[in-house]
Amino acid sequence: MKKLMLLISFIMIGVNLLGINEKAEMKKLILKIREESPKDFILIPQNGTGIYFEGENKINYKLVDAVDGITQESIFYGYPKYGEKTPSEEKNHLLKNLRMLKKLDKVIMTVNYTDNKYGKWRSRNLAKENNFLNYCPKDREVTEIMEHVFLKNNKDIVNLSDAKNFLYLLNPEKFKHKSEYIDKLSQTAYDVLIIDLYFKGIELKKDDVNKLKIKPQGGHRLVIGYFSVGEAEKYRKYWREEWNDKLPKWISHENENWEGAYIVKYWSEEWQQIIEKMLKNHIESGFDGVFLDTIDTYQNFEEE
Template identity: 30%
Template sequence: MIRTILIFIISTVFFSCSKEKRSDKAAEKMQDFVIAISNYARGYDPDFIVIPQNGIELCFNNIAPNDGQNSSYMSSINGIGVEELFYNGTYALDGERLSMLQQLKTSKKIMVSEFVSDNNYTSDAFLRNYNEGFICFTRSSDNYHYKQIPDSIPYENTSNITNLSLAQNHLYLISTDNYSSKQEMISAISATNFDVVLIDLFFEGTEFTLSEINQLKTKANGGQRLVISYINIGSAEKFRYYWKKGWGLHHPLWLKRKYNGYEDEFWVKFWKKDWQDIIYGNDKSYMKKILNAGFDGAYLDNVEAYYFLYYKD
């Protein structure tokens, strides 16, 4: 019996260490992936903005905050997007992530999206983030999937926002569910004074055009603003143009496993060439479509795939 227990313990420790090593190795590959995406985009537009969401550890050497910042990765990005830092429904400070962000905020814009289950928490969420020097977007239960434009804008201003460091607020609106047409959505956004607008490249499967994106680059008060495109680089989505019908039964080997909570998404082995070719590097790639549409930058979601490929989400 004792021998059986010892074997179980040794096996568990070995498996855990193996997963950690594979995850750390994958994290290095994600750093390289983000850098490559950035280099590709800036080859067309030297001022192109790159903002990875979550995966804050990628900013550091060896994925370890005590080992110093990774200069190559940091040079490739302009800001860092973060979800649920102080609030995840109710107040739930993530002290470890906050500590990392405090090291990074002097050189990168920190864009936080808080989830508040009660609108009475909104003012506190704003206060905590702005006291740290972060810009904040809050969403409640009926806006969990980023489909509504809030009624108020923190630190609303008339400034021309010519680079991300100047932004004092942002709109996170990647769902089109509340709009019956592109123009309705464009008009709704155009009537606001957000400094940064984050939207999807597509409206119900149709790409926004250069002229349509240009309409969004001026705030209602006349100030200039930035328009950023969402792109998912760590998981594949069944509703995207690149998804093939046959993948249901005979999917590519780089499609790893389902993304819990999102039935149309699958974590991917993002370092595989076939997936990276979908994302960047050629005229048919997702990033080239974003560039062609005239976006000021890209918001890279699911960069933390390096972790969730090996640990349950």
């Protein structure tokens, strides 16, 4: 029996040594993106706020220093479904983390999924109480521009900390032409635009991005490019046709909540090469920074 227990112990140690620390690997990826970006390039990861902590309250200052802002979805509304009030337990846990990060001079941005007048008012006021910025999209797919801007100003937005508001638009499918899309965005009064590098498969050029950097009421604003670091998306340029028949080994499985999005082993060399290419494209197109979505993918692996 003693020999058997020893054998089991050695096997478990071997599994541990060969295993992947998913949280640590996501930290490495964020830091790598920071290192490969220009000095003043802005990084805004979304969700997965636990990644900035070691244990309950010990802060990873190196990682916190690497990012400029932190975005959290559904802190007040939108979890588990669009329009629903987020349960108090979940909200309070997120608020605790975000308040600690706010004290370290990080810009906190919240995205709450509700189109209810009271829900939008409540989200805005709760965000204001905590000195967070807030945005409430009309739908979960984030396809429309919310034109009414609170705290509109004509000052230059040089740093993310100068911003009073932001627009979050990931899917411009309702616009017919790129020129219409760019014109409509340029007419909005937001301090920060978070948008995709592509319009229906067409990459935005530097002239397009530069046009978006000027607010109609005067002043310079920031244009931030969206991309997902923890999931591969079937509709992206990097997606290969043969993957429809057989997924590469570095793709784990499809996200059951989002059709066409696949959880990736983001520590793999193949995926990190794709990330490098996406980052390079954003820099060359003149974006002021990148918005890193699906940071919380590490939690999927930990739960599994």
